Amino acid sequence: MSPRVVLVGLGAVGAGYGSVLRQAGIDLEVLADPARIARYGSRPTVVNGQPVAFAMVTSAEAPADLVLVAVKRGALEEAIELLTPQVGPGTVILSLLNGIDSEEVLAAAFPQATVLLALSVGIDAVRDDREVHYSSLGRIVFGEPANPGPRADQVAAVAAIFDRAGVAYQVPSDMVRELWWKYLINVGVNQVSAIIGAPYRVFQVEGEARAVMIAAQREVIAVANALGIGLGEADLDRWLEVLAGLGPDNFTSMAQDALAGRPTEVDSFAGTMMALGERTGVPVPVNTVLFGLLKAREAVLARR
Structure with a gap:
């Protein structure tokens, strides 16, 4: 069975990486509240000139295998509320938020899940309303505080998804x-x-x-x-x-x-x-x- 990926946040970063995952055939759903889904549905997201048909959901029957959080810090608490039914003991969460505290907040909200440290670097995506343009998506850097660690299997599972989609990534030792x-x-x-x-x-x-x-x-x-x-x-x-x-x-x-x-x-x-x-x-x-x-x-x- 293909791993199920849930993306929260369809701004420049979320749309950029989400479009690559979607085009690679990854089972990706964008989680949003009904108002945002209506707004997104009125005008499709366009990435580098190409419309991307994201699957939009407000909830799902089963927990996700991987959650990508790409909202701004001020919207994190709202994202956590949306994500609560999507997160189970087997869920891995990557936060692509800027700053150094979002993982701590997510780990406190979802103690049953695996929250890995993550960041994106080298991405220059720009959003103008529903259009996103980028010349580079850079790479996602992620892992445990020290790698390899006790969650190495979960790190490898995320890496396999990125490999399949052609998303550049790095798992550093520190x-x-x-x-x-x-x-x-x-x-x-x-x-x-x-x-x-x-x-x-x-x-x-x-x-x-x-x-x-x-x-x-x-x-x-x-x-x-x-x-x-x-x-x-x-x-x-x-x-x-x-x-x-x-x-x-x-x-x-x-x-x-x-x-x-x-x-x-x-x-x-x-x-x-x-x-x-x-x-x-x-x-x-x-x-x-x-x-x-x-x-x-x-x-x-x-x-x-």
Whole structure:
């Protein structure tokens, strides 16, 4: 029997990976509430110019084998409520959310399931209403905190699904470190791009935007080291290599949200950094300023 995959979240990331899984013949269903299903049904999702016929469901009779969570952090609690009937003891959950706490929230909500650590990197998908465009889907990095671990069979089962669909992936030996590396990326480029409304090309060259991005990311390195997570300048260099290969005219997900007037993930980025800075005694002045600017921007938009 083919494994059943449930996707929650049909934004740029969800639609990008979901389209690849669907086109490969994976048994994929998109889980959403009735209002969203009606909205999705009125206009099909188009990925790189091609309509994708996603199977949309509000519930299912049997638990899923794999759940992919691709909503924004602010919608995670709603997604958990939708997912409750879909999750059983044999379900594996991958969260593709930005930040470093969604797995903890999901594990608390679904103790019967296996929640693996996961992230996507190198994806440059952009959503405009029901249309999604990307030049690269990058790869999904996932696994247990240390690999191989006691859940190696579940990790291998997910890898088999990705192999069948042609989804690039990596199972690193130290997944916690990789999660923090992605967090370093988000704290820098996502927040600065959201403030200035700029695409990747602005960060691919030397200049003020790139300098502020790097300054925010160096604060992540300092906090991570205080917590015993060994990030360093080599990780910053690794990000700059990835950045150089992204579509120059594409935008981070947070910049897309800001430009569309939607709430951003600042609480998961600078907000978390400020809390961790206070906990560890590490100063985070750049992130404190970014937090203030993004919150002020959201307040101004809310009054319009």
